[in-house]
Amino acid sequence: MDIKRIVAFFAIVLIVFAAIGVTSPQLVKQVKLGLDLKGGFEILYVVEPIEPGKPVTPESLKQTAISLEKRADSLGIAEPEVTTEGSDRIRVKLAGVSNEEEVRKIIKEPAQLTFRGPDGTKEMLGSDFVEGAAQVGFDQQNRPMISIEVKDKEKFRKVTEKLIGQPLGIYLDEHQLSAPIVQQVLTDGKATISGNYTYDEANKLKDTINLGALPLKLTEKYTQSVGATLGQLSLQETVKAGLVGSVLILLFMLIFYRVPGLVASISIITYAWLLLVVFDWINATLTLPGIAAFILGIGVAVDANIITAERIKEEIRSGKSILSSMKAGSKHSFRTIMDANITNIISGFVLFYIGNGAIRGFALTTMLSIVLSVITNVFFARFLTLLLIRSNLFKKPVYFGVKESEIREL
Structure with missing residues (x-):
């Protein structure tokens, strides 16, 4: 038994979990919630010049969006989202607004x-x-x-x-x-x-x-209101469903895959925490589609761990040693995992490029989750698994979900 590697494994896990425990409450508190979770309203404006015959240029559209954002700021609305779409549209998302009609009236007036x-x-x-x-x-x-x-x-x-x-x-x-x-x-x-x-x-x-x-006139094309109570209820139900699903997934990994399942649980929890860190770092807004992408990302992360664990089990059944099986299984699973992730990133990029609003939020969260999943559930998980195997603490195939009777001679 190699005590140094065992100590290194537990030290790394303790440091990571300590960082998660200390920072997570503040990270969760700082996450910006979209109007579908916090309540508020969304308006899509069609822009046209007040004076007929004058063009709507990209510069004038952008300047109008900036003016709308400044107006929302002056009304005390926290972190309004104002984005341009196409050549003549502006989408305004205002979360946590109580006096909707008054705000809409002020926002709609042309910038002067x-x-x-x-x-x-x-x-x-x-x-x-x-x-x-x-x-x-x-x-x-x-x-x-x-x-x-x-x-x-x-x-x-x-x-x-x-x-x-x-x-x-x-x-x-x-x-x-x-x-x-x-x-x-x-x-x-x-x-x-x-x-x-x-x-x-x-x-x-x-x-x-x-x-x-070139003052521009705004015409409401589409509007949607979400009550604060409904938004809060959606958040609670979504988080509850996500937590229950995540716990069941972790239990499944521990029961069916033993040591790889333990490592997978550690890497998945680390992945979820890192995604929160990145969200806070880029000041992203979390919406219901974003949470859906977040939970879907956990599923993709689990899938990567299952593919690797199954490959390792196949190598062990073929009669190879635990260390050789881990190396060969990780190598063979890497291509499959990367193929799936690269196609998902391409899909996410297309959605982000051609989509708008909630679709772009879903696409961004999906792409971030894929990158972080590869870092944690491929490289970090492989590193932790190697530490445990080289420590000689788990020598028996049963620790990797393989019975002795299933192993064939080389």
Whole structure:
């Protein structure tokens, strides 16, 4: 018996389980829940320009989505999900919202770019500026600045004359983007906005001014509401079903596969924990389809362990030693496992690329679970199994689910 390998096995398992025990409560608490679990509502908007004949560009669509997200943030909604779809659609998911009608009314209003005086008076609108004329340049000190041009020169002259020496605030809805000081009366309809900007800040302000001349109208195409009670009930039932299924799977592995089943149980628990860690790291949102993919991933992980364990049993029945059987069984099962996982990843990638909303969440969880399953249930499980076999603690084939009578002579 090799005491060092036995100690190493138990030390690794204790360290992993200690990490799981310490971090899991916080990880579970930090997981973002989608509106189907937390309650809230989802709206799919079709976007069109307010002024007929003007195009809906990818930039204006993206800027509108950013505006909607900022509006939701200003209303105190935690972590709103706002995504663009296709060339003219925006999907908004707002979880944990109680005053749905009020929020929908505020969200739906077109984003408005305004230029205001110190007293809050709206002196100019985004539509007063020449579309696409705003450009980023550099002043004599090599600091970024934005050059702009207006459609009505006389109106701009009056505004600059009125506010000379005062700030002209640039607002998107009620959010102030900048407040440059009017240095002189401008008569040619052109001006520069300078200040202590980084290049990225100047570029964002330039894009906002250019897109401010293209306000978009939102029309609700689809809406879905989920009550907080219903969402919480769905979460509880799903988690309960997942826990019961996982416990039954682990018992099955322990009863039918003995030592490989023990290692499989350790690697599956490690896999589930790592998936939670990755979810927290990428700040992903967990939905019902995501939980389904999570549980399905456990099934795939179990499948990988069963294939390996059965291959090892076949090698033992052929008369090989336990160590030789483990090496040969792992080698032969690896191709089968990787073939299945690679095809699943391809399917998940296709779903993620062409899908939207819950479908993409399912696909992302599936792909992550496959990668982590290979790491834990192939490589980590193989490492632990080798430690136990080389320790000479489990020499008999019965520990691997094979009876002596089933073994053929080489």
